[in-house]
Amino acid sequence: MNREISQYHIGNNTYTIREGNIIHIVTHGDFPVELALEIKNFCLAQAGKMDGKCSYLVDLTNCGKNDPAAREIWKEISNDASTNKVATFGMNPVARVIANFVIGTYGGVNMRLFRNEKDALAWILEGEDQ
Amino acid sequence: MTNKINQDRIEAITEAIIKVARGDFSVQVPVTDKYDHIDALAMGINMMIDDLKLKEETDKENEQIKLLNKELEEAKLKAEESERLKMAFLANMSHEIRTPMNGILGFADLLKSHVLPEEKKLEFIGLIEKSGNRMLDIINDIVDISRIESKLVTKNISTVNINDLLEQQYKFFKPRAKQKELKLSLHKGLPDENSVLETDGQKLNAVLINLVNNAIKYTKTGQVEFGYAIRQNDGQTKLEFYVRDTGIGISKEDQALIFDRFTRSKKADMDAIEGTGLGLAISKAYVEILDGKIWVESVEGEGSVFYFDVPVTEDSKMYQAVRQVDKTDVATIDCAGKKILVVEDDPVSGYFLKIALQGLSNNILVARDGQEAVDMFMDNPDLCLILMDISLPRMRGDEAVKIIRKTNTEIPIIAQTAYCMEGDKEHLKAIGCNDYLGKPVKMDLLLKTVQNYMERGCTRCLKYKSSNVEK
Numbered sequence: 001m002n003r004e005i006s007q008y009h010i011g012n013n014t015y016t017i018r019e020g021n022i023i024h025i026v027t028h029g030d031f032p033v034e035l036a037l038e039i040k041n042f043c044l045a046q047a048g049k050m051d052g053k054c055s056y057l058v059d060l061t062n063c064g065k066n067d068p069a070a071r072e073i074w075k076e077i078s079n080d081a082s083t084n085k086v087a088t089f090g091m092n093p094v095a096r097v098i099a100n101f102v103i104g105t106y107g108g109v110n111m112r113l114f115r116n117e118k119d120a121l122a123w124i125l126e127g128e129d130q
Numbered sequence: 131m132t133n134k135i136n137q138d139r140i141e142a143i144t145e146a147i148i149k150v151a152r153g154d155f156s157v158q159v160p161v162t163d164k165y166d167h168i169d170a171l172a173m174g175i176n177m178m179i180d181d182l183k184l185k186e187e188t189d190k191e192n193e194q195i196k197l198l199n200k201e202l203e204e205a206k207l208k209a210e211e212s213e214r215l216k217m218a219f220l221a222n223m224s225h226e227i228r229t230p231m232n233g234i235l236g237f238a239d240l241l242k243s244h245v246l247p248e249e250k251k252l253e254f255i256g257l258i259e260k261s262g263n264r265m266l267d268i269i270n271d272i273v274d275i276s277r278i279e280s281k282l283v284t285k286n287i288s289t290v291n292i293n294d295l296l297e298q299q300y301k302f303f304k305p306r307a308k309q310k311e312l313k314l315s316l317h318k319g320l321p322d323e324n325s326v327l328e329t330d331g332q333k334l335n336a337v338l339i340n341l342v343n344n345a346i347k348y349t350k351t352g353q354v355e356f357g358y359a360i361r362q363n364d365g366q367t368k369l370e371f372y373v374r375d376t377g378i379g380i381s382k383e384d385q386a387l388i389f390d391r392f393t394r395s396k397k398a399d400m401d402a403i404e405g406t407g408l409g410l411a412i413s414k415a416y417v418e419i420l421d422g423k424i425w426v427e428s429v430e431g432e433g434s435v436f437y438f439d440v441p442v443t444e445d446s447k448m449y450q451a452v453r454q455v456d457k458t459d460v461a462t463i464d465c466a467g468k469k470i471l472v473v474e475d476d477p478v479s480g481y482f483l484k485i486a487l488q489g490l491s492n493n494i495l496v497a498r499d500g501q502e503a504v505d506m507f508m509d510n511p512d513l514c515l516i517l518m519d520i521s522l523p524r525m526r527g528d529e530a531v532k533i534i535r536k537t538n539t540e541i542p543i544i545a546q547t548a549y550c551m552e553g554d555k556e557h558l559k560a561i562g563c564n565d566y567l568g569k570p571v572k573m574d575l576l577l578k579t580v581q582n583y584m585e586r587g588c589t590r591c592l593k594y595k596s597s598n599v600e601k
Binding site for chain 2: 061062064065066067068092093094095096097098101
């Protein structure tokens with residue numbers, strides 16, 4: 001389940017395409033708008049290749065500051081028709097703050113913050129068997 | 131040690147908050163790689179600062195957009211108004227062109243198709259010629275306004291004798307005024323030898339022709355007067371021209387519009403008076419090219435006075451001549467702000483006195499009878515001199531002098547009257563007049579006499595001086 005298919009690097013971030021239409025993003029450092037745009041283009045292109053909707057599993061443990069414009073781009077990704085769920089997680093307080101800023105900008109129900117990867121993944125997969 | 135580091139980190143956050151509170155959104159708090167609660171706090175603050183900065187920028191942009199929208203709205207209204215005026219202009223122009231064309235083609239047709247006596251033929255040819263000239267005027271107006279709008283009109287400076295120019299216009303317009311039974315008069319503000327100015331004579335001529343022409347056109351009864359005077363305003367010497375009529379007048383609302391292209395007064399339109407509505411726009415443009423300004427004072431139903439001024443440059447002969455006169459005659463005292471009351475029932479004489487005295491004071495009141503003179507004297511405690519006519523309706527001038535003298539023995543009162551019989555002068559002096567000028571009043575004597583009394587000091591000046599001495 002959720003076997004890795006391929007892996008990419010954009011900036012300091014790692015993107016792993018996993019089974020079950022999941023893009024696993026491990027963030028590292030700040031998220032300026034230019035990087036966010038690049039990521040958006042990459043993610044939506046990958047999602048376009050998938051059969052069905054795509055979910056994002058975003059590890060914010062080492063995430064840096066997200067510009068307001070970058071947060072808007074997260075909102076666009078979450079809002080895209082190809083997107084199923086966006087599950088963010090991070091144990092440290094910084095990750096929680098960032099996630100709340102991003103989720104606060106978006107305000108949609110398909111983006112949530114979890115304490116760890118396990119819970120996040122479980123939410124993504126929730127209802128898949130039904 | 132850790133406590134000290136944490137204390138410094140908190141201190142950095144506090145400093146950042148203080149800067150933000152003062153409106154500095156460029157500040158950011160350092161975030162360490164510990165990603166602990168203090169870093170979370172720092173990160174949160176950094177992101178909040180970013181949000182505030184963005185909000186401030188957005189607010190500014192919104193303000194600019196609002197401003198831009200307002201400007202767009204105004205431009206839109208202006209464009210609509212301009213479009214409306216152009217349409218009205220086209221309709222008017224169409225009418226203006228068709229009317230003389232009607233005359234030209236109609237009478238040409240008559241000449242062609244009828245056997246007419248020589249006398250009739252000449253009459254018809256005359257009418258064709260008149261209509262042709264009217265057409266030419268319209269075409270000239272259109273060409274002029276087009277050249278002005280294309281900025282092809284420039285200033286052509288030459289030496290112009292203003293009196294000669296006005297004299298020519300007087301001769302030109304006299305027959306037309308006579309035909310309408312209007313009194314046409316000309317007031318020359320300077321002697322011929324001093325009325326020489328370096329300016330664009332053609333444009334000056336065009337403006338005056340247009341204004342006098344309008345004055346005659348819009349006046350059914352009464353008079354048209356034109357002329358000029360030298361003015362000193364804000365250290366600048368200017369030649370101020372005026373054209374006064376007793377015509378239909380212009381409403382306050384129209385006064386603000388008549389200098390715009392394609393605009394005519396509503397009254398002119400209602401009365402179906404011919405005209406393209408371009409004349410005043412051309413005049414305004416010409417006056418502005420001459421570095422002057424044009425304006426109007428008018429009372430609907432009573433008449434209008436159009437003014438325009440042109441600068442008198444310091445190197446001009448006129449300026450030198452005026453300076454010379456100033457040095458010898460006028461400039462010895464500063465009378466500009468002193469108030470003079472002219473009492474005169476004849477509007478023409480009253481106007482002449484007002485214009486003549488404007489070189490001495492810019493604060494001249496006019497009363498039309500003795501009672502009004504007394505009232506104005508009472509209402510104006512800063513009055514410096516009274517020029518009193520004697521034969522007046524309602525209350526005679528000598529009665530008015532007696533009343534004024536009961537309350538004030540200081541203010542100079544100069545009688546100006548046609549009573550020139552032996553003993554009249556003594557009588558007037560006896561009742562309290564300081565001096566006497568016989569009608570017709572000669573301008574140089576008038577100026578010298580008035581200046582002489584103003585130089586001695588009026589009531590206000592004497593009081594002012596004495597209060598200063600006491601101090």
